[in-house]
Amino acid sequence: MFFPNRKNNQGVIKFPKFEFTIGNLLFTFSIIILVITIALPMIMIIYNTFFYKLTFNWRMFGNVIFQKENIGAMVNTIKVSLFVTVFGTIIGLFFAWLVGRSDIPLKGIMKNLFTIPYMFPPFIGAMAWQLLLLPRSGYINKFFVSMFGHPIFNINSLAGIVFVEICYYFPFVFIQVSSALERMDPTLEESARIAGAKQMTVIRKITLPLVVPAIASGAMLILISSLSHFGVPAILGFSNNIFTLPTKIYEVIYKSAGSFEGIRQGTALSVLLVIVVVAALALQRRVLKFGHYEIIKGKSMRPMSIKLRGMKAPLLIICILFLFLVVVLPLFIIFGVGCLKAWGLPLVLKNMTLNSFKYVLFASQMARDSIRNSFILSISAATINMLVGTMVAYVIVKVKIKGKGLLELLAVLPYSVPGIVLAIGVILMWSGAFKINLYNTIWIILFAYIGRYMTFSMKSAAASLGQVHNSLEEASRSCGATHLESLIDITLPLIRPGMVASFFLVFLPAMRELTTSLLLYGPFTRTMGVAIYTIHEEGNTVQATALASVAITIIIMGNLILRYITRERRRN
């Protein structure tokens, strides 16, 4: 910076002084960590796609995109996502309204059951449905073949992918709309009824329009998740050469056995995928701008229940059937097949054994390693993200400093980057590019996890910090405490419950994760997801489902602990 000194008519060069305040230090650390875990991988992808040996060359990008099979993959991606979004939204909306606004019985249980698919790893759900609907060996198809001569449905198809994804993504809309309906001011509907409107009219003209923002927000969540999703298309699509962009990226890299050319092609496809996702995000912002209605009520009043009368029984049956189909059946099948002596045997008690469980939990070195690795990675990533996320959120929410915007941008970037894309970026970055080679080590997976889940922890911490009023810290300063002491004595104790919740917010997805670790694992660094997937691909169905059962048990227990903790907080 050049400040001409008027007195002496000389130019005096001054640099802005860097004060070692807490705010500045936290900001610096945050930027460094986020650049390493998020920005650099992304830059590596863009660089490798468009630059070859330091010169700009987009020919490879063009070649890759316009190959027939890649176009086919992109078309599949869009097709699947559209169907999943549309039907997932309708289903989510239907059940949210049923549970939130009608007088259907068993509401409490149903509400809890409807959110279970949310915690299920979708690829395990795909495996479960394969057990039922594989063309020749699936139980349901076998039943239909014996009765009618031909299978009812082949799950290894685009339709199968759509079906399974709907099962596991509809809760996004269900949860958003349920919560909007709960917080909605009931007098809005009541005044319509008083003015003479019939039930259907009230739903059509009052309730629905007011929850449009929630519907749109949930629908966009489904869209973006489905576009980036890897697990379900991988399990159901590979055997029939059906690809979506995420699975095509994997195939391209896997086929080339990790060669540089293959990875370059993968990066080109990644850029394409990111463009599609960013387009969806831009659409989301425009849609969400439309209906920002303040419908949150202050007092808790019970909203009017719409009486179902004659429809109650049929609708209840539909709910129960749906829950059975989506929640109970897959669980039952996974645990059931895990207990079988061999795949294909009828599911009766005499064919059951706990041997497979014993094998994966005690005998198989690979399975035990994978469980251990998953725990180590998930706990480490969750702890690191809890701390870093809190630090980043603190700088964004509480510190007045120039350049905060960049930090915020970096922290929300992972949200729009599909897991597989981040994995490629991490490979490019840590495989010797900067003289450090972490490939095939557990560290590379850890770095990928930290980047991938940063947005969750940051947003969660920001919400906790937002509730700690600035004056509490200022009061401590005025009592003689330094900034650091105020953080430790006042802020930290008050956000501690929120930090615990944000730990689980990363621990749970990391435990069931597949995409990232599938690209990054080495002979000794498999995670549970990778182990389940590879055992399944080898054809060892029973073992795979046994390990999957273990994974599901861990995840459900983790979710219950999280619910217990957050319930305690809500009570306080």
Next chain:
Amino acid sequence: MAEVKLQNISVRYDKVTVVENFSLTVKDGECFTILGPSPCGKTTVLRAICGFEKLADGEIFIDNKLVSSKRKKLQIAPEKRNIGVVFQDYAVWPHKTAFENIYYPLKKKKVEKKEAIKSTNNVLEQMKMANYTNRFPSQLSGGQQQRIALARALVSTNKLMLLDEPLCNLDANLREEMRFEIKELQRKNAITIIYVTHDQDDALVVSDRIAVMDNKGKIRQVGKPEEIYQNPIDSFVYKFLGLSNFIELEKKSGKIYIKNTKYVFPHNIPNNIQEEEKLFLACRPLNIKLCKTGELKCTVKRVIYLGNIFEYRVMLGENELRVQQDAYDATLSIGYQEGDICGIEFNELRYYNDVGEV
């Protein structure tokens, strides 16, 4: 005890200048109030004294020591200024008990444990909170939390206390009680207090001196409560300190009339006020009397019963005036009904060239 001097300070938020060229001196040991409408920058000034805001210009001295200066690029951290602050929302820490809240500043000052415990218990007694030592703020009422905040500020400092609208969340009775307690506190502990509020009653009860600020961040008048109330320097201060009526007067052929009426104004107007174009008469509702006869006549539009006061809305020419009469006096004299025409008398008049809008 500490003297506080603000010299030409300016404070900016992003591009907006909240306070500019603001100067003030608070004497050692006095209770000084900055009184002004919301928002006018008074909280900003307080926060600058505390050290929570950077100065865009000017300097601040506490006890003759420079604590903030733009020119010298100095800003002493809040924890080193030896101040006690009561925030508008009390800022009592929810995860600490009443005792721990008050004990904290003593811990930070590294006061010896036994003595610290004694001081804390002393001040709890002073605040009549001895029975609530181990309660958490969520178990205390607003008034009790406020007393904790006051107690905590008191043990943080022996020099300067800064109070930011500390009473605005309390009901009327509690507010009155706490006003007196603050005054007592200041007298007993001989501490300098800077008080910030928009409530003129608070200011008049509590202060040794008041500075009235307008919503452009400028000081209009500084003085003792009686001075300011009885001799407001301009119509803004007059209007801010209590209910007021403004009547426009005009000069016609050498005489002064109530504008747009045929009434000649019966009182003498100080010469220096007459020079300007516009001329206004200001009078408080309680200083206007309705009477049976008189030169000036008005019509009673409404009669409102407020318990201890009767309020009349009367029309004098085009002007609607508020007239208040003590209810007891009213019962001794004639009652007026809507539609009555009666005489009107003014006392304690002030004259201004505008009506106090900013």
